[in-house]
Amino acid sequence: MITEGAIDLAEMLRGAISPESGAVVAFIGVVRADPGVTALEIEAYDDAALDELRRIKEEAISRFGVSYVNILHRKGRISLGEIIVVVACASPHRKDAFDACEYVIDELKRRVLIWKKELTGEGGRWVNTR
Amino acid sequence: MITEGAIDLAEMLRGAISPESGAVVAFIGVVRADPGVTALEIEAYDDAALDELRRIKEEAISRFGVSYVNILHRKGRISLGEIIVVVACASPHRKDAFDACEYVIDELKRRVLIWKKELTGEGGRWVNTR
Amino acid sequence: MKINIRAFAGFREILGREISLEIEEGSNVSDLIERLCRIKPGFRDAVFSETGELRDYVIIMLNRRRLDMPEDLNSPLSDNDEVAIFPPVAGG
């Protein structure tokens, strides 16, 4: 659920696509080229972050009845345009897959112990969400 | 926007992922293994369907301010577990990407001139959405 | 005059995907349907109920504009018009 290497999107989605679920919804977070930013540095409180990701996954399954949830978040140094996070949800019904996917990424951003620093020419700044 | 061959999901998503948009949301419709169904046969009123797909794309862009919308729908005979349709939306903000993607697939199912037949051992039945 | 007919889903299985018909000047949509009923076995049962009403799942487009049924059945046809006949859509 947390990886240091590049995310293989095709492989992640392959697991979500099956004859059991008609609908797959995926969220893909990408490093945006904000003014002055040259790359991102991401760090995680690994064990605690994994626990929280597992809890969020279970919540999505029980709240929305989806059949499949997969979450992969990258850490370390990431270049502009690269993938930070992928959430893939599969369900027999598309509305549930949309709701579950949005729930997972919203809760991930709110609760999972991960931080990011925007690297700039002059050094960098930790992203503050509050 | 309508294709007879298999959909290359990775290639479709590659176009959506860029440093300009931090959020990509994709919907992937898959042929579900409903009881008795062995495959799907999809047909389209091509020119009219393309016009409607283009209209829906423009609506999504103007309503939700997304920077990128790509829609690809398959036609012809499709096996269980294969991809019928992909909608990919990219935006600086994830809420807009979710809303745009859900809008596009909802409107596609309601308005675009495409029909599907579930093939069974005894022949088949046209799917009736009303 | 020549009318191009495009049919989809169950109607395509009865009429064929694309057919052209020569029809008298001054004909309207209703005349065309009546003509198709005469030449294509099964078409009448597919479009009309037992009491002779147009079934509510029959959608007709004239030159890619959807007609309102049954009032637009008397829309006049012109040479080279494209008439499409199909049931409600079910894509995605």
Add this chain to the structure above:
Amino acid sequence: MKINIRAFAGFREILGREISLEIEEGSNVSDLIERLCRIKPGFRDAVFSETGELRDYVIIMLNRRRLDMPEDLNSPLSDNDEVAIFPPVAGG
């Protein structure tokens, strides 16, 4: 007794990612913070305002349970406890 400290984001840059400290039996979270302030330059300014209040973006977890601040500053510590210090999260 030994306390394991894990720091993240800006606090990691001051304290290092993982450090262990020997601290007196009977110490609490507040004692630990005071100790860190003495040995790590810049840590005091990072966690306390000019008036000596704990800054509201300082989050402390004791054995992966988040503490309520400032009331949990007097939570007692035990040998081998894990104390994590970090600002609000910003993943995704």
